[in-house]
Amino acid sequence: MPDDLKNSYRAGPDSRGRFGNFGGRFVSETLMPLILELERQYEHAKTDDSFWAEMHDLWTNYVGxxxxxxxxxxxTERLGGAKIYLKRDELNHTGAHKINNVLGQIILARRMGKTRIIAETGAGQHGVATATVCAKFGLKCVVYMGAHDVERQQPNVFRMRLLGAEVIPVTSGRGTLKDAMNDAMRDWVTNVRDTFYCIGTVxxxxxxxxxxxxxxxIIGTEAKAQMQEAEGRLPDTLIAAIGGGSNAMGLFYPFLDDPSVRIIGVEAGGKGVSDEMQHCASLTGGRPGVLHGNRTYLLQDDDGQxxxxxxISAGLDYPGIGPEHAWLHDIGRAEYVSITxxxxxxxxxxxxxxExxxxxxEPSHAxxxxxxIAPELPADHIICMNLCGRGDKDIFTVARALGIDIS
Ligand SMILES: Cc1ncc(COP(=O)(O)O)c(C=O)c1O
Structure with a gap:
């Protein structure tokens, strides 16, 4: 481990993929060779200048x-109180942060000689990003999406199909993100030879x-430099919405070792966090268990089901949360709240x-x-929030919620 990461919040995971008691690698034997090969490729890529040169070229010229x-x-004026900055990741090509990660995984998939990419998607943004990058590189793309999400995110389903992807609606469970991830895992186990699973969250x-x-x-790295330029100092508070937690981890990670920076993740409180589970707040309302290959906080019953x-937000509709968030929560480095x-x-x-x-x-929750909180804070307190996606995909859902017919 490099010296500057000793005693650092940024040192994880350990060699077994654990963040404290969370994370790990709970998968079938069939997948192990593939996962070990991916780990080898990624470890190599981390210190490979040509990998990062390709990433930066695509981030700049393709993503914007x-x-x-x-x-x-x-x-800021309307709320009165803290000064508010928005990190505008909704301006990325395809309309959200998801493409930052997809590019990295697809470059690795190509290096591994994989020709078929599978993905799961909730709001459709990760599916659209994956379909986009597959089209760019001429790769076959299959996207699993819960049937309920297919219905409420129609514009993104159409975009994926225009981009040449096969979208498979998943009808098991409640037809949302967890079910799509289950089916993608099943596909992966069956087609390990030519298939790369491009996961959309942490x-x-x-x-x-x-x-x-x-x-x-890259989100937090840019925000840190931009804030220094704009204000000559670090922000006081970071805020981001959490489904699985990738945009939040992306913003938070470069600031984890800056103790003056307060870090807040926002989960989906749905109709309110209660025993009826009309929410998706895994940290606020769940407890540890194993799902989708890692140990983390999950919404589960007394039998572990x-x-x-x-x-209301398809992208936050996931009963788990990334294991690094679970760890940051337990050690108290980050706070997690819920919004209805x-x-x-x-x-x-x-x-x-x-504005x-x-x-x-999703970022509307953040x-x-x-x-x-802004109205209670002084004017010299700086909040930096990640505006991780644009709302074009959501206008039908919002219209319905407001009782307006635009169909
Ligand atoms: C715009 C947007 N924000 C946030 C999320 C949640 O994902 P994550 O928590 O991994 O950032 C999604 C997921 O689809 C999304 O589309």
Whole structure:
């Protein structure tokens, strides 16, 4: 381990892929050779200048990075209190942060000689990013998507098909992200020879959580430099929404060893965190167990059966959370809160009206928490929030929730 990472929050995971008691590699024997090969490729890529040169070229010329760090002046004025900056990752090609990570995984897949890429998607943003990069490199792409999500994210389903991907609706369970991930895992076990599983968040077996985090850390690395340029100092508080936790880990990671920076992850509180499980707040309302190859906090019943979560936002509708978040939660380095559907909808409208930005429903949860705490903070307190997706995909859901017919 490099000297500067000793006693660092950024030192994890250990050699077995664990963040404290979380993470690891709980997979079938069939998958082990493939996962070990991926780990080998990734370990090599980490210190391979040609890998990072290719990533930076694509981030710059294909994705449009760096995304701006934007002072939301009218939102700041409306809320009164802390100064609010938005990291504009919704301006990336394909409309969200997901493509930051997809590019890294597809470069690795090509290096491993894989010709068929599979992915799971909730809101469709990871599916669209994967279909996009597969089209760019001429790779076959299959996307698993819960049938319920297919229904509520129609624009993204159409985009994926336009991009040449096969979209497979998954009808098991409640037809959401967990079920799509289960079917993608099944496909992977069956087709290990030619297939690469491109996971969309900081979950799955080691090395996925660390690898996806490292690809998304471009968000925090840029934000840190941009904040120094704009304010000459670090932000006081970071805020990001959490489904599996990749955009949040990407923003948080470069700041973990800066003790003055308060870190807040926002989970989906759905209709309110209660025993009825009408929410997706795994840290606030769940407990540790194993799902999708890693140990983390999960929504589960007394017998350890995974419970279906609920959120108005398809991208946050996952009953687990990345293992690094589970660890940061338990050691107290980051705080995790939940926001209800109603609060997220109000924040969605507030952002449209004050900033002329239509946010996705996922970061609207983070915005709602900003709206909750900013008024209580002094004017010299700086909040940096990751606006990780744009809201075009959500206008039908929002219209329905507001009782407006636009069909
Ligand atoms: C715009 C947007 N934000 C956030 C998420 C949640 O994912 P994560 O927590 O991995 O960033 C999604 C997932 O689909 C998304 O589309």
């Amino acid at each position: 990075r760096p995304s701006p760090l934007y002072h939301a002046a009218r939102l 979950a799955g077996p080691h090395p996925y959580p660390a690898m996806v985090r490292d690809f998304q850390a 995974i419970l279906e979560g609920f959120s 559907d109603r609060e997220a909808l109000d924040a969605f409208q507030l952002c449209c009206e004050t 002329g930005i239509i946010p996705a429903l 915005l709602a928490h900003v709206a909750k």
